[in-house]
Amino acid sequence: MGVKLNSEPSIEISGLKFNYPEINGHPPPGSKPLIEDFSLTLNAGDRCLLVGSNGAGKTTILKILGGKHMVEPHMVRVLGRSAFHDTTLTGSGDLSYLGGEWRRDVAFAGFDVPIQMDVSADKFINGVAGIDPQRRSELIKVLNIDLSWRLHKVSDGQRRRVQICMGLLKPYKVLLLDEITVDLDVLARADLLKFLKKECEERGATIIYATHIFDGLEDWPSHIAYVANGKLQLAMPMEKVREISKLSLMVSQIFFFCNRMIGFGFGLQRTVKSWLRNEREDERKRRKERKVKGLPEFEQPNEGSNDVRSVNNGWAAGRLNSTIAGEENFIFSSNRVLRQ
Numbered sequence: 431m432g433v434k435l436n437s438e439p440s441i442e443i444s445g446l447k448f449n450y451p452e453i454n455g456h457p458p459p460g461s462k463p464l465i466e467d468f469s470l471t472l473n474a475g476d477r478c479l480l481v482g483s484n485g486a487g488k489t490t491i492l493k494i495l496g497g498k499h500m501v502e503p504h505m506v507r508v509l510g511r512s513a514f515h516d517t518t519l520t521g522s523g524d525l526s527y528l529g530g531e532w533r534r535d536v537a538f539a540g541f542d543v544p545i546q547m548d549v550s551a552d553k554f555i556n557g558v559a560g561i562d563p564q565r566r567s568e569l570i571k572v573l574n575i576d577l578s579w580r581l582h583k584v585s586d587g588q589r590r591r592v593q594i595c596m597g598l599l600k601p602y603k604v605l606l607l608d609e610i611t612v613d614l615d616v617l618a619r620a621d622l623l624k625f626l627k628k629e630c631e632e633r634g635a636t637i638i639y640a641t642h643i644f645d646g647l648e649d650w651p652s653h654i655a656y657v658a659n660g661k662l663q664l665a666m667p668m669e670k671v672r673e674i675s676k677l678s679l680m681v682s683q684i685f686f687f688c689n690r691m692i693g694f695g696f697g698l699q700r701t702v703k704s705w706l707r708n709e710r711e712d713e714r715k716r717r718k719e720r721k722v723k724g725l726p727e728f729e730q731p732n733e734g735s736n737d738v739r740s741v742n743n744g745w746a747a748g749r750l751n752s753t754i755a756g757e758e759n760f761i762f763s764s765n766r767v768l769r770q
């Protein structure tokens with residue numbers, strides 16, 4: 431799949447393990463890894479949707495890929511390099527990460543700029559040096575930005591568009607998107623998705639997009655990856671998903687795998703919903719079984735593997751690896767917390 435401009439994969443995740451460390455820099459002793467046995471390979475031109483329920487680990491995976499958390503270099507390679515250890519990846523703009531939570535600042539070219547200050551969109555966008563003027567104009571058009579906007583007076587969605595524009599100014603090779611379209615109106619979202627698809631098809635960019643919003647995405651991804659409880663449940667080209675989905679219509683009980691994809695006909699949203707519903711049912715069953723066994727209904731954080739210290743990682747506190755800034759001080763998944 432994808433535009434094979436380079437035989438080397440753009441993204442290679444092999445046997446990724448990760449756990450968030452505590453204040454002492456280590457994960458709780460004996461705790462189960464949050465991300466485990468995670469492997470995924472994507473090539474130039476691939477557009478991968480990353481789906482999963484709240485708390486599944488999508489943001490964590492994207493942050494690891496964006497070099498914000500340290501993992502062993504062989505576990506995660508972006509453009510053949512370790513995102514955490516090779517700071518030129520983000521510095522050069524080859525790797526761009528746009529986070530989903532509302533953030534007040536934009537980090538661009540190493541500077542933190544408050545995006546709600548009294549400054550015009552023009553100054554903000556045109557103030558970045560070394561950008562191809564044609565690309566800049568195209569982005570301003572795609573995101574329908576009025577350069578005279580004063581950023582402290584515009585709406586959340588308008589401010590968000592300026593933020594996204596800043597994040598896309600450099601012609602990245604790998605783009606990590608963590609639900610960036612929540613504030614956008616339908617038209618702005620559709621135009622942005624179209625632009626991003628073109629970037630993959632024409633320039634061979636690789637995009638991973640974590641989202642819960644499937645409207646208008648039917649024809650967008652080339653691949654889909656479904657994550658649950660930090661584990662990759664499946665990852666495959668969309669054609670294959672469609673094939674299996676069709677097949678599952680004809681033969682209703684093919685095998686477990688297909689059951690996870692059944693919708694009545696292919697519908698991305700329906701398909702993902704059925705995965706999540708199955709996951710929730712499995713979880714309920716597990717909880718029931720635990721109760722019967724006299725165990726606490728919810729798994730305790732330190733149940734599971736014996737030694738996670740060896741697989742951890744550490745935390746890259748304060749590193750400015752993302753195009754849009756913001757280190758989070760919360761421990762819930764990003765979509766579980768209220769925005770500031």
Ligand SMILES: Nc1ncnc2c1ncn2[C@@H]1O[C@H](COP(=O)(O)OP(=O)(O)OP(=O)(O)O)[C@@H](O)[C@H]1O
Pocket residue numbers: 450451464482483484485486487488489490491758760761762763764765766
């Ligand atoms: N800094 C942190 N320290 C400890 N645990 C964390 C931290 N950040 C997230 N977690 C935990 O990691 C798990 C996965 O969170 P993550 O944000 O990756 O999920 P997600 O799939 O992106 O969810 P959502 O769809 O809600 O955005 C959650 O259980 C969350 O509580």
